[in-house]
Amino acid sequence: MEPVREDEEEKSWRQSEFKRERKIGRDVIVAIDHGPNSKLAFDWALLHFCRDADTLYIVHAVSSTQNQIVYDMSQDLMAKLAVEAFQISKVKTVPRIVEGDPGKVICKEVNKLKPAALIMGTTRGRSWFQRFFLFVYFSI
Structure with missing residues (x-):
């Protein structure tokens, strides 16, 4: 690891070393619903994964448009998340509200966009009690 001099400007961890990579960026999909786990995944993606030139596709599946x-609730959520993404990570966002089963919608979007990453939060189909019980059981 190379030391940094006082008079040198440090690069942000979001900036790539290669100019070509900064210009091109990556496509990243974040699957969103109205739950807290998807919001945590969205926040994690902004803070730890996205870089300056990336395009963030925010995908939300609804049963019926x-x-x-x-x-309207979905549109409000998408607008709020798009603004937050720009304020935190300065990434371009493309909100997508798609009608259908969430699993199928996400797979379809991944096949269509061929992203560098798919980021999503999940409870693995467990209730609050089941998640708490597993946490207590495995932490003993």
Whole structure:
């Protein structure tokens, strides 16, 4: 590891060493729902994974776009997350609200976009009690 001199400017950990890599960037998908785990995954992606030139696709699956209340809530969530992504990581965001089963929608988006990474938060289908019980059991 090379020491840094006082008069030298340090590069941000988000900046790539190669100019070509900074210009091109990567495509990253973050799967979002209205739960706390997906918000944690989104925050983690912004703080630990995304770089300056990356494009962040925020994918949200809804059961039906015909339900105006659900669709409006989804649009509000996407707008809020897009602003947050730009403020924190200065990445370009592309919000996508897609109708269908969440698992199938995410797989379809991954096949279509061919991203560098798919980031998502999950409870693995467990209830709050089951997650707490597993935490207590495995921490003993």
